[in-house]
Amino acid sequence: MNLEEKAASGDRLSIARLLTMIESGTPRGLDALDVLYSKSGRAHLIGITGPSGSGKSTLVNRLALELAGKPSDDLNVAIIAIDPTSPFSGGALLGDRVRMRDLADRRDIFIRSMATRGALGGLARTASEAAMLLDAVGFPYILIETVGAGQSEVDIARLAHTTVVIEAPGLGDDVQAGKAGILEIADILVVNKSDKHGADAAEHSLAVMLEIGEELRTGYSTKPRWKTPILMASALNGEGITELADVIRSHRSFLDESGEWKKRGEARVRELFERLLREKLFNDWTAKINQDDYEALIDRISKCEISPRKALADYLKS
Amino acid sequence: MNLEEKAASGDRLSIARLLTMIESGTPRGLDALDVLYSKSGRAHLIGITGPSGSGKSTLVNRLALELAGKPSDDLNVAIIAIDPTSPFSGGALLGDRVRMRDLADRRDIFIRSMATRGALGGLARTASEAAMLLDAVGFPYILIETVGAGQSEVDIARLAHTTVVIEAPGLGDDVQAGKAGILEIADILVVNKSDKHGADAAEHSLAVMLEIGEELRTGYSTKPRWKTPILMASALNGEGITELADVIRSHRSFLDESGEWKKRGEARVRELFERLLREKLFNDWTAKINQDDYEALIDRISKCEISPRKALADYLKS
Numbered sequence: 001m002n003l004e005e006k007a008a009s010g011d012r013l014s015i016a017r018l019l020t021m022i023e024s025g026t027p028r029g030l031d032a033l034d035v036l037y038s039k040s041g042r043a044h045l046i047g048i049t050g051p052s053g054s055g056k057s058t059l060v061n062r063l064a065l066e067l068a069g070k071p072s073d074d075l076n077v078a079i080i081a082i083d084p085t086s087p088f089s090g091g092a093l094l095g096d097r098v099r100m101r102d103l104a105d106r107r108d109i110f111i112r113s114m115a116t117r118g119a120l121g122g123l124a125r126t127a128s129e130a131a132m133l134l135d136a137v138g139f140p141y142i143l144i145e146t147v148g149a150g151q152s153e154v155d156i157a158r159l160a161h162t163t164v165v166i167e168a169p170g171l172g173d174d175v176q177a178g179k180a181g182i183l184e185i186a187d188i189l190v191v192n193k194s195d196k197h198g199a200d201a202a203e204h205s206l207a208v209m210l211e212i213g214e215e216l217r218t219g220y221s222t223k224p225r226w227k228t229p230i231l232m233a234s235a236l237n238g239e240g241i242t243e244l245a246d247v248i249r250s251h252r253s254f255l256d257e258s259g260e261w262k263k264r265g266e267a268r269v270r271e272l273f274e275r276l277l278r279e280k281l282f283n284d285w286t287a288k289i290n291q292d293d294y295e296a297l298i299d300r301i302s303k304c305e306i307s308p309r310k311a312l313a314d315y316l317k318s
Numbered sequence: 319m320n321l322e323e324k325a326a327s328g329d330r331l332s333i334a335r336l337l338t339m340i341e342s343g344t345p346r347g348l349d350a351l352d353v354l355y356s357k358s359g360r361a362h363l364i365g366i367t368g369p370s371g372s373g374k375s376t377l378v379n380r381l382a383l384e385l386a387g388k389p390s391d392d393l394n395v396a397i398i399a400i401d402p403t404s405p406f407s408g409g410a411l412l413g414d415r416v417r418m419r420d421l422a423d424r425r426d427i428f429i430r431s432m433a434t435r436g437a438l439g440g441l442a443r444t445a446s447e448a449a450m451l452l453d454a455v456g457f458p459y460i461l462i463e464t465v466g467a468g469q470s471e472v473d474i475a476r477l478a479h480t481t482v483v484i485e486a487p488g489l490g491d492d493v494q495a496g497k498a499g500i501l502e503i504a505d506i507l508v509v510n511k512s513d514k515h516g517a518d519a520a521e522h523s524l525a526v527m528l529e530i531g532e533e534l535r536t537g538y539s540t541k542p543r544w545k546t547p548i549l550m551a552s553a554l555n556g557e558g559i560t561e562l563a564d565v566i567r568s569h570r571s572f573l574d575e576s577g578e579w580k581k582r583g584e585a586r587v588r589e590l591f592e593r594l595l596r597e598k599l600f601n602d603w604t605a606k607i608n609q610d611d612y613e614a615l616i617d618r619i620s621k622c623e624i625s626p627r628k629a630l631a632d633y634l635k636s
Contacts, residue, residue, distance in 0.1 A: 030627060037625035052369065266620045273619060273626045274600075280630060281599040282592075301591060302584045307355035308591045309348055312598060 004035050007137050010075055012110065015137055019112055022129050033129055036136035041265070043135035044252055045159055049146045050166030055192045057081070059166060059235035060145050061102050064109050066245040067141045076108035078139040080130055082146045110139065128159055128272055158271070161264055162251045164188045164244070167206065169198030183209055186228055187251050190244060194232035206230050226254050322353050325455050328393055330428065333455055337430055340447045351447060354454035359583070361453035362570055363477055367464045368484030373510045375399070377484060377553035378463050379420050382427050384563040385459045394426035396457040398448055400464045428457065446477055446590055476589070479582055480569045482506045482562070485524065487516030501527055504546055505569055508562060512550035524548050544572050 006014035021029030233240025339347030551558025
């Protein structure tokens with residue numbers, strides 16, 4: 001059996017090796033994706049995002065155990081943890097190790113940490129391709145965990161069929177404002193650390209914000225309606241996790257019945273395809289330009305002799 | 319006088335109107351940038367990034383006052399606040415109002431909040447163009463404030479000549495890991511809320527992480543050396559702000575003397591130009607394709623009949 005076949009038969013080591021190839025963008029990894037792509041399209045992609053200190057990793061681990069059910073030899077849950085960590089500090093590796101300790105005895109749960117390496121949009125592509133592979137080899141659930149509320153988090157959340165946004169009490173005074181940006185992408189809201197002071201207040205303010213958002217949207221949205229629930233959880237104590245898994249499954253049913261499952265899948269494909277296309281067009285173009293002319297142009301823009309946009313217009317004309 | 323001339327002469331209303339045009343991407347705004355571009359290239363762009371709850375906005379306001387010096391009728395400091403807030407919640411507007419109250423009597427300090435609108439990479443472009451305009455009309459200091467440690471924050475920080483990363487004690491237990499990702503882009507580290515419990519510990523762990531990073535880098539970096547300082551501050555009490563302004567000015571001198579100022583400027587131009595080029599190539603391409611064929615292809619990929627990359631290869635061949 002070759003690597004693709006081994007991966008497709010559930011061999012963890014082969015899956016891990018293919019993921020590394022995909023992450024590094026090697027032709028071998030991309031070829032594997034091509035071969036395995038026809039097997040994909042069945043996994044439920046679940047994006048989980050929340051700030052540092054919200055207890056996200058613990059919650060993701062518990063949720064993975066809950067969704068996986070009884071230990072088995074099947075592939076049950078894959079976790080892609082997007083770690084905003086530099087290659088220098090080795091944070092992604094460290095993260096892996098801590099989590100592997102928690103889930104060490106579970107062959108049916110697979111964890112992969114990915115460090116952001118500072119490449120523009122690179123991570124969204126890699127995460128998307130990794131999810132594709134994990135989907136193709138047969139994981140029914142793929143959890144994609146990201147930090148914070150930045151643009152890239154929103155982009156990665158768009159990958160998912162279901163987006164879970166985690167909040168927790170006591171993360172600082174302007175959490176309210178920071179939260180607003182990702183409320184719109186949330187299919188499910190979780191207030192973690194529900195036993196801590198301020199959890200009820202956090203729930204209340206989320207509810208108010210959701211309500212305002214709903215009112216504003218009702219006027220012109222033709223989207224099938226899913227009412228974003230707010231769940232209370234204490235991942236550390238294992239509370240609220242069963243409920244979260246149930247709601248995630250309900251959301252899947254909603255997606256299927258409303259036709260949103262197909263729509264979200266198509267939107268994902270469209271975005272991915274366009275990204276590939278942009279890369280290809282740019283690479284083809286740079287392969288045939290005169291490098292000296294190009295550098296001279298960059299120099300003129302740097303010296304503020306010509307604006308970037310005018311330079312582009314002139315350059316493409318010549 | 320037309321709008322560009324008025325803006326260049328320091329008229330706040332004209333500057334604000336041009337910024338709105340640039341933010342909306344109107345041809346009028348882009349034309350204005352072309353016209354004014356030759357006047358740019360002098361401002362010191364200072365990126366300031368830190369998580370929710372680090373007291374970032376207060377610190378930015380204080381720093382602006384410090385850098386501006388005595389009130390005057392000149393243009394002294396511009397603030398671009400990148401607000402991860404949806405258009406629904408109006409958070410960016412609210413942010414503007416709160417800050418305008420603090421700086422209401424200062425005609426020499428100009429504030430602009432920008433909400434992230436979910437467009438891939440759109441914000442980095444807009445922020446870059448806004449900074450270009452504010453540079454061209456004569457602000458010597460431009461502060462670009464972002465939240466968190468996501469990819470987009472790193473991208474926006476790349477805009478800046480000097481990147482200040484803010485931390486504060488008590489923002490949750492996995493702050494340590496989250497920090498690692500942006501340590502590398504930090505030219506200056508600030509532990510804000512230095513009067514709070516845990517500030518010394520935060521400083522210590524930052525120092526340790528910096529040291530590890532330095533050691534790892536020293537081996538292969540040929541970059542001129544700037545030793546990232548860690549400052550303690552309490553923005554609310556006005557402590558440490560004068561020192562921060564001093565260090566920012568020292569960093570500028572370092573950039574000038576080491577040739578890094580020019581290098582960072584060129585890198586910014588290259589990135590901006592490439593982004594424009596990619597957009598242009600893609601738009602030209604989509605303008606001439608057969609929309610039905612394209613949709614049929616997206617449909618086939620969605621049904622997992624053909625992988626995105628194979629589809630692209632086939633499509634470009636035909």
